[in-house]
Amino acid sequence: MSTSRLFLLLRTGGFGGVKVSNQTKGKTPTGTLPANSGDEKHNTDAPSRSERQAARAAVIEPLFFSVLFCCVEIFVACLKPVPKTMGIVPFALQVISNSIDTFIGYFAATLISMVLFLILQQYYYKCFAGLDHDSVIFPLSIVFAIYFVLFVLYLSVEHLLLKWLTLIFTVVACITVWNSLRKDVQTIEKGPEIHCHSAGVFVNENSTSRKLKQ
Numbered sequence: 001m002s003t004s005r006l007f008l009l010l011r012t013g014g015f016g017g018v019k020v021s022n023q024t025k026g027k028t029p030t031g032t033l034p035a036n037s038g039d040e041k042h043n044t045d046a047p048s049r050s051e052r053q054a055a056r057a058a059v060i061e062p063l064f065f066s067v068l069f070c071c072v073e074i075f076v077a078c079l080k081p082v083p084k085t086m087g088i089v090p091f092a093l094q095v096i097s098n099s100i101d102t103f104i105g106y107f108a109a110t111l112i113s114m115v116l117f118l119i120l121q122q123y124y125y126k127c128f129a130g131l132d133h134d135s136v137i138f139p140l141s142i143v144f145a146i147y148f149v150l151f152v153l154y155l156s157v158e159h160l161l162l163k164w165l166t167l168i169f170t171v172v173a174c175i176t177v178w179n180s181l182r183k184d185v186q187t188i189e190k191g192p193e194i195h196c197h198s199a200g201v202f203v204n205e206n207s208t209s210r211k212l213k214q
Contacts, residue, residue, distance in 0.1 A: 047128045052185045055130025058118070059177060062110050070106040074099045100167055107170050108151045115144050115177060130185040140180040147173050 047055070077098060082091045119136065122129035131140070147169050154166040178186070 047184075049188055051128055052130065052182075052188050055128060056181065056185045056188065059114065059130070059181065062114050063107075063174065066106045066110045070103055073102050077102075097163075100163060104151075104154065104163070104166050104170055107174065108147075108166070111170070111173050111177065112144065112148055112151070115140065130181050132180055132182045135180040139176055143173060143176045 077095055082088055086094075118129045118131055119141070121127050122131050123136075150162075150166055150169055154162050
């Protein structure tokens with residue numbers, strides 16, 4: 001293949017139908033901006049107050065319902081009468097052990113799935129999720145990688161020490177999630193709301209263009 005044909009192939013679309021982008025950064029013409037520059041800046045650099053509230057609610061709301069249902073289940077278990085074949089002390093110890101299992105079961109499933117979704121939302125789908133960039137790799141990802149392994153061991157091995165370690169690490173995981181949020185998400189100042197919602201955000205562009213052509 002000659003040099004001229006290779007250069008023409010790179011300009012017209014690249015190899016295998018994949019377009020090869022130009023890596024050199026040229027100056028943007030005066031008065032023009034990239035098509036998605038406003039949206040990217042809005043999503044990552046300067047989210048509105050409603051976006052920050054939604055990001056914080058995505059963390060607080062699942063944990064709130066986990067606390068609510070966990071407390072209800074533990075309260076119902078405590079109301080059960082003491083069996084005649086069991087003393088009060090062994091029954092109390094059994095209730096405490098079952099309450100620990102209930103607590104771990106609610107919060108482990110909530111925390112692991114929530115953190116995975118937040119990371120996917122912010123770094124794969126490129127949508128603001130309220131996470132602090134400097135805290136994502138450490139301690140957030142490191143803590144939850146250890147927590148995931150510990151939770152799998154807790155499910156497969158019945159050991160009292162492992163149960164207490166999982167309980168302590170569950171509390172550590174909750175604190176780590178909150179500390180990994182950006183400060184402007186943790187504390188949302190009162191101020192005028194900036195509405196950046198587009199009325200046609202859920203409208204298919206192809207169908208809209210067809211209607212305009214008709």
